[in-house]
Amino acid sequence: MTPLQIDFGNAERVVGIDLGTTNSLIAFLDATGHPAVIPGADGDKLVPSVVTLTRKGEIVVGNKARAALIDEPDRTVYSIKRLMGRGVADIQEELKLFPFRVAQGSEAVIRVELGERQFTPPEVSAFILRQLKQNAEKFLGETVSKAVITVPAYFNDAQRQATKDAGRIAGLEVLRLVNEPTAAALAYGLDKRRDGIVAVYDLGGGTFDISILKLHDGIFEVLATNGDTHLGGDDIDNRLMQIALEDIHTDWGKDISHYGDAVQTLRRAVIEAKERLSFAPVTNIELNYKGKHYQREITRELFEKLIADIVDRTLGPCRACIQDAGVTPEQIDEVVLVGGSTRIPMVRNAVETLFRAKPHTDLNPDEVVALGAAVQAGILSGAVENQLLLDVTPLSLGIETMGGVVSKLIHRNSTIPASATETFTTAVDGQRNVLIHVLQGEREMVKDNRSLARFDLKEIDPLPAGMARIEVRFLIDANGILNVTARDARTGKEQSVDVKPSYGLTDEQVEAMISESIDRAEEDFNTRQAAEARVEADRILAAVDKAKQNDAYLELSDEERREMARALNELLVVYHGDDHLLIRAKIDQLNNATMKLAENMINTAVTGALKGTKI
Amino acid sequence: MGLLSSNFYDFFGIEHKLNLDLKDLEKRFYSLSRQWHPDKFTLKSAEEQQQALDATAILNDGYRTLRDPLARAEYLLKEHGFDIGEQGAKNVPPELLEEVFELNMALEELRGGDESARGGLEEARNRFVAMREGIDSELQEKFVEYDRAKDRNVLAQIRTILNRRRYVRNLVNEVEKELAGAVA
Numbered sequence: 001m002t003p004l005q006i007d008f009g010n011a012e013r014v015v016g017i018d019l020g021t022t023n024s025l026i027a028f029l030d031a032t033g034h035p036a037v038i039p040g041a042d043g044d045k046l047v048p049s050v051v052t053l054t055r056k057g058e059i060v061v062g063n064k065a066r067a068a069l070i071d072e073p074d075r076t077v078y079s080i081k082r083l084m085g086r087g088v089a090d091i092q093e094e095l096k097l098f099p100f101r102v103a104q105g106s107e108a109v110i111r112v113e114l115g116e117r118q119f120t121p122p123e124v125s126a127f128i129l130r131q132l133k134q135n136a137e138k139f140l141g142e143t144v145s146k147a148v149i150t151v152p153a154y155f156n157d158a159q160r161q162a163t164k165d166a167g168r169i170a171g172l173e174v175l176r177l178v179n180e181p182t183a184a185a186l187a188y189g190l191d192k193r194r195d196g197i198v199a200v201y202d203l204g205g206g207t208f209d210i211s212i213l214k215l216h217d218g219i220f221e222v223l224a225t226n227g228d229t230h231l232g233g234d235d236i237d238n239r240l241m242q243i244a245l246e247d248i249h250t251d252w253g254k255d256i257s258h259y260g261d262a263v264q265t266l267r268r269a270v271i272e273a274k275e276r277l278s279f280a281p282v283t284n285i286e287l288n289y290k291g292k293h294y295q296r297e298i299t300r301e302l303f304e305k306l307i308a309d310i311v312d313r314t315l316g317p318c319r320a321c322i323q324d325a326g327v328t329p330e331q332i333d334e335v336v337l338v339g340g341s342t343r344i345p346m347v348r349n350a351v352e353t354l355f356r357a358k359p360h361t362d363l364n365p366d367e368v369v370a371l372g373a374a375v376q377a378g379i380l381s382g383a384v385e386n387q388l389l390l391d392v393t394p395l396s397l398g399i400e401t402m403g404g405v406v407s408k409l410i411h412r413n414s415t416i417p418a419s420a421t422e423t424f425t426t427a428v429d430g431q432r433n434v435l436i437h438v439l440q441g442e443r444e445m446v447k448d449n450r451s452l453a454r455f456d457l458k459e460i461d462p463l464p465a466g467m468a469r470i471e472v473r474f475l476i477d478a479n480g481i482l483n484v485t486a487r488d489a490r491t492g493k494e495q496s497v498d499v500k501p502s503y504g505l506t507d508e509q510v511e512a513m514i515s516e517s518i519d520r521a522e523e524d525f526n527t528r529q530a531a532e533a534r535v536e537a538d539r540i541l542a543a544v545d546k547a548k549q550n551d552a553y554l555e556l557s558d559e560e561r562r563e564m565a566r567a568l569n570e571l572l573v574v575y576h577g578d579d580h581l582l583i584r585a586k587i588d589q590l591n592n593a594t595m596k597l598a599e600n601m602i603n604t605a606v607t608g609a610l611k612g613t614k615i
Numbered sequence: 616m617g618l619l620s621s622n623f624y625d626f627f628g629i630e631h632k633l634n635l636d637l638k639d640l641e642k643r644f645y646s647l648s649r650q651w652h653p654d655k656f657t658l659k660s661a662e663e664q665q666q667a668l669d670a671t672a673i674l675n676d677g678y679r680t681l682r683d684p685l686a687r688a689e690y691l692l693k694e695h696g697f698d699i700g701e702q703g704a705k706n707v708p709p710e711l712l713e714e715v716f717e718l719n720m721a722l723e724e725l726r727g728g729d730e731s732a733r734g735g736l737e738e739a740r741n742r743f744v745a746m747r748e749g750i751d752s753e754l755q756e757k758f759v760e761y762d763r764a765k766d767r768n769v770l771a772q773i774r775t776i777l778n779r780r781r782y783v784r785n786l787v788n789e790v791e792k793e794l795a796g797a798v799a
Contacts, residue, residue, distance in 0.1 A: 012658065175657050176654070176657070216645070217645075219645050219648070219649075376654075379654050380654055380657040380658070381657075381658065382658070388648060388649055388652055388654060389654070390648060390652070414675065414679060415675040415678065415679065416675065417653065417668055417671045417672040417675060418672060418675050418676060418679075419672040419673075419676060420676075475668070475672055477653070477668060478652075478653045478654070478668075478671075
């Protein structure tokens with residue numbers, strides 16, 4: 001019925017997403033099997049991880065939201081990744097440095113305020129994901145529903161779970177969470193190297209990871225990983241902010257640190273100065289605010305003095321990682337740099353000194369993680385066949401035992417999936433419940449580790465103390481997320497387990513957010529439908545344009561040509577509207593109006609072929 | 616798990632021995648990973664995904680155990696019904712009694728702020744490290760002996776040596792912690 005349309009097929013597409021602290025990117029495997037980053041509507045490949053709620057109640061993400069940081073600081077949030085999977089108690093330090101407006105009553109689940117509304121960190125991240133999804137759908141001309149999302153290797157269970165929740169809220173099926181440095185290694189290995197030992201040093205906007213991998217014939221085996229989930233470019237910016245704010249206080253006799261717009265303008269200025277210092281030995285920090293002017297010179301020497309301890313803080317995890325990997329620095333063939341902060345010469349020098357090797361900088365440190373995520377997406381969809389990632393869990397998993405001591409069940413740097421089975425029993429006669437407290441971390445005492453969840457083994461058969469035998473299996477899956485199952489070892493019967501996560505959202509809460517976002521997404525949905533219809537319209541318009549060059553067009557009657565022109569115009573009229581049904585109706589109308597032309601073209605082609613001439 | 620064996624040796628398809636060819640083990644690990652990793656099953660049915668997850672968990676746990684000689688020995692001992700636990704390492708091996716007594720004295724002195732104990736402790740640490748190396752070569756001999764004859768008595772001897780090794784390892788860790796802590 002529609003001879004002019006092109007069939008794109010229905011192969012399941014999986015995209016790769018780098019959900020970063022500062023910027024986020026979405027990438028896919030192109031027809032030649034190479035990963036490529038998809039640009040947004042503004043042509044920018046980097047989507048700033050900034051979300052704003054406009055006064056009209058619209059959510060805006062990316063460059064436009066970044067502009068709102070200055071105009072509408074109270075309705076805008078950035079670096080939300082720092083709050084993912086965390087509790088109010090552990091973000092007190094962040095609150096001193098970042099203008100997060102945490103809502104009242106955030107004890108159980110953190111909520112940040114954007115104007116008059118409140119959102120959990122996974123919801124804010126979901127806004128970013130939804131924007132990326134839309135960019136990809138527009139670019140690819142098809143619906144995107146499956147994704148691989150990257151996370152810092154050193155993210156704990158709660159932070160991973162929160163990222164997965166964000167994907168679900170955004171309407172994405174998250175097929176896999178991949179560690180950022182591992183993703184980078186995948187992109188790098190595909191590009192440059194097949195065998196050897198590679199270290200990936202990843203200093204992002206808010207997180208630091210170091211991973212050491214063994215590459216062998218398409219297998220990327222992570223030997224060890226280490227890091228700090230609260231160390232990155234943001235911290236460097238804050239050092240510069242501090243001296244600039246103090247200067248301004250002295251110069252102007254005024255503390256501007258409580259004026260959101262001034263702080264954000266200054267932040268932009270120090271980030272730009274920081275970036276210039278990677279290339280120039282000296283630069284200026286400048287601020288114009290309400291008719292006042294501030295300027296100070298900053299040398300690279302002073303800059304390096306200010307950030308020396310931050311750079312230093314990355315070296316401890318590097319040394320621990322080398323040791324855990326069981327290699328010497330000499331055995332490491334190459335170091336790959338990831339993250340914008342690795343452009344800083346001082347960072348490069350520190351890495352070079354520690355690893356005794358010149359770091360590899362051919363790949364764009366901003367894009368390499370997203371490209372790797374797209375490769376992993378290809379592995380999952382079957383498009384990439386010979387590569388396989390074997391990743392590890394960054395933190396040991398243990399349970400609380402007597403006296404507040406942690407008994408480790410799965411050690412850090414174990415290849416995942418990894419499992420451990422423990423048998424539990426009761427302490428008093430007739431006891432029906434056993435509570436298991438699961439923790440993540442390397443320290444001996446419960447209080448020094450990260451509480452993951454409490455598992456309540458319920459409805460245990462009433463027996464004399466010590467007689468019950470409940471076998472509990474702890475399994476860390478390929479996403480680095482814990483799954484717990486239990487069975488009664490005597491009866492073999494499945495034992496019910498009630499999970500109370502220490503941080504983050506329960507399944508019910510996520511479900512509620514999904515349905516809420518579906519309500520709110522109705523408009524989004526319409527917008528997307530219209531966008532998809534426009535993509536289809538583009539195809540037919542292009543095809544008609546081309547067909548007009550064909551001799552067959554001249555063979556049409558005037559009436560037929562007029563009919564076609566009218567259908568074409570009507571489609572163009574509705575093209576920019578939001579009504580996808582109308583656009584589709586006009587597409588069909590144009591299709592019908594060009595039916596005769598298509599037939600003529602086929603006939604001309606046949607006649608041409610019979611004559612042996614080219615048409 | 617159906618057809619899959621949860622025994623590590625069987626899963627890897629190798630003989631139940633104490634000395635293993637690690638290159639061969641790695642090759643098997645990679646090839647089984649290619650076969651079973653969940654990445655290969657993402658778009659398959661829930662049952663197949665679960666089976667892949669279970670299989671890879673055994674594979675990874677097994678590789679971790681079998682590639683480490685001590686963990687491997689403990690695994691094989693357990694397979695043969697020997698009770699292995701931290702408990703065994705708590706009893707002082709009789710031949711070490713005197714050494715341990717002196718060591719504890721020195722540790723007490725250092726904790727009490729007596730820096731002169733440091734030299735003695737460092738000496739003790741070196742002695743224990745050498746002892747651990749001696750135990751390791753003794754174990755290696757026993758591994759060979761067991762693999763040749765598959766004699767249960769050899770396993771019993773290995774268990775005793777393993778307990779002693781664990782005890783010595785704990786001593787080394789404790790002394791090192793104390794030495795490091797005293798510096799800081």
